[in-house]
Amino acid sequence: MNPFIPGQSWQEIKKEMMNRWKELTDHELEQTKGNERSIAELLEKKVGLAIDDASERYAEIASRYRLFDEPKQQEPVPQEEKPPRILELRPRKPKSPPSPPERR
Numbered sequence: 001m002n003p004f005i006p007g008q009s010w011q012e013i014k015k016e017m018m019n020r021w022k023e024l025t026d027h028e029l030e031q032t033k034g035n036e037r038s039i040a041e042l043l044e045k046k047v048g049l050a051i052d053d054a055s056e057r058y059a060e061i062a063s064r065y066r067l068f069d070e071p072k073q074q075e076p077v078p079q080e081e082k083p084p085r086i087l088e089l090r091p092r093k094p095k096s097p098p099s100p101p102e103r104r
Helices: 007-020 026-032 036-047 051-063
Strands: none
Touching (some): 007 026, 026 036, 036 051
């Protein structure tokens, strides 16, 4: 089973799909491991649906089950406007010229 579909929900989805499409068996659906692409390919092969239609129909069924906890909507925190940063360049004092090497 797909780790992203909780056990009981996957069982209910399989049951609904087998009721809707009598051509499908529990074993065939179990072999898909809940993978949406595999299910769409199975529906194409056994039922004759186009891949896009099969994906859409599976998504309709799966959407009726709460597969994930919906994230809570958080209001965006207003950002305080920061003052513009100004880079000031100050000239450096010139270095003193290097002293000549000592001669012996």
